[in-house]
Amino acid sequence: MSLIAIALRALVAYIVLLALVRASGKRLVSEATGMQFVLAVIVGDLVDDAMLATIPFAQLIVAAGTLTVLQLTIAVVAMLDLRVWRLVEGEPPVVLENGIPRRRAMLRERMNRKEIASALRLAGVSAARWAEIKRARLEQEGILAVVFHDWARPVQRNDAEWVKVRLRPRDR
Amino acid sequence: MKGLMSAVAIVALSLALVGGIVFGLGDDEIFVSPPEVVAEEFVRALALGRVESARAMLARGAEPWMAARQVSASLRSRLGRIDEVEATITERTRDAAVVRVQVDGERRDADFRLSIVRESGAWSVAGATGLREVVNSTRAGR
Numbered sequence: 001m002s003l004i005a006i007a008l009r010a011l012v013a014y015i016v017l018l019a020l021v022r023a024s025g026k027r028l029v030s031e032a033t034g035m036q037f038v039l040a041v042i043v044g045d046l047v048d049d050a051m052l053a054t055i056p057f058a059q060l061i062v063a064a065g066t067l068t069v070l071q072l073t074i075a076v077v078a079m080l081d082l083r084v085w086r087l088v089e090g091e092p093p094v095v096l097e098n099g100i101p102r103r104r105a106m107l108r109e110r111m112n113r114k115e116i117a118s119a120l121r122l123a124g125v126s127a128a129r130w131a132e133i134k135r136a137r138l139e140q141e142g143i144l145a146v147v148f149h150d151w152a153r154p155v156q157r158n159d160a161e162w163v164k165v166r167l168r169p170r171d172r
Numbered sequence: 173m174k175g176l177m178s179a180v181a182i183v184a185l186s187l188a189l190v191g192g193i194v195f196g197l198g199d200d201e202i203f204v205s206p207p208e209v210v211a212e213e214f215v216r217a218l219a220l221g222r223v224e225s226a227r228a229m230l231a232r233g234a235e236p237w238m239a240a241r242q243v244s245a246s247l248r249s250r251l252g253r254i255d256e257v258e259a260t261i262t263e264r265t266r267d268a269a270v271v272r273v274q275v276d277g278e279r280r281d282a283d284f285r286l287s288i289v290r291e292s293g294a295w296s297v298a299g300a301t302g303l304r305e306v307v308n309s310t311r312a313g314r
């Protein structure tokens with residue numbers, strides 16, 4: 001098999017896939033969910049076959065194109081209907097509530113206490129501050145989204161104004 | 173919605189481009205599998221028992237025995253696990269090629285030739301010389 005043929009196939013595959021990735025939006029590469037990861041693996045395998053010509057090039061275009069169109073269709077439907085979104089993406093489970101890990105959610109996600117602690121440290125929350133957490137959800141991308149109790153949020157400029165108003169002597 | 177339309181347009185445009193190169197410009201090895209790759213895939217499919225895949229690689233006028241279930245079973249029992257399949261073109265015209273196939277099997281090696289023809293833009297297996305002997309020697313050897 002000639003090397004020029006391989007190079008030409010690689011070039012066209014690159015252009016077609018780049019166009020499809022651009023059409024599918026930035027989310028496909030920046031925040032890959034489970035389904036998008038599977039899609040990337042399948043397309044990667046197809047590219048390998050097309051590069052070595054074990055499948056005709058048209059098969060790569062049809063397969064990659066069909067998967068991209070399917071992914072986009074599901075994304076559009078999921079955007080319009082929350083039930084479809086839940087079915088496809090799944091509701092992010094609450095793994096920590098009021099500073100206490102939720103065992104059932106942890107079991108379902110096969111996540112132990114140490115992994116929660118690690119994910120929270122990555123989010124900048126040390127174990128000493130767990131009590132300040134109102135709710136921590138495990139998002140599709142595998143990161144923990146943390147919501148703090150109102151009393152635990154850092155002091156803002158507005159708070160200083162509020163204190164000033166409260167401390168102002170009352171009109172006589 | 174715009175992304176969806178763009179993806180469909182990209183697929184249609186790419187297919188038109190590849191179709192134009194294959195059917196219009198007569199490309200026979202860049203955007204279609206070249207004859208030696210078709211021969212290798214055909215033998216691998218037979219040796220792995222994927223008879224339907226092998227059948228799909230046969231040319232319209234080809235003798236169906238080449239991709240028969242018995243041929244696949246005999247090939248597997250004769251050669252054992254396939255370690256390597258190497259195909260080299262020995263003769264080549266614009267729409268036909270003869271490919272020498274050398275198979276390194278777990279039990280023994282095989283060497284035969286496949287005639288490959290170009291049909292509707294793609295290469296397909298039209299005939300085999302020496303494959304029947306490999307298959308028959310299996311039966312005689314039992």
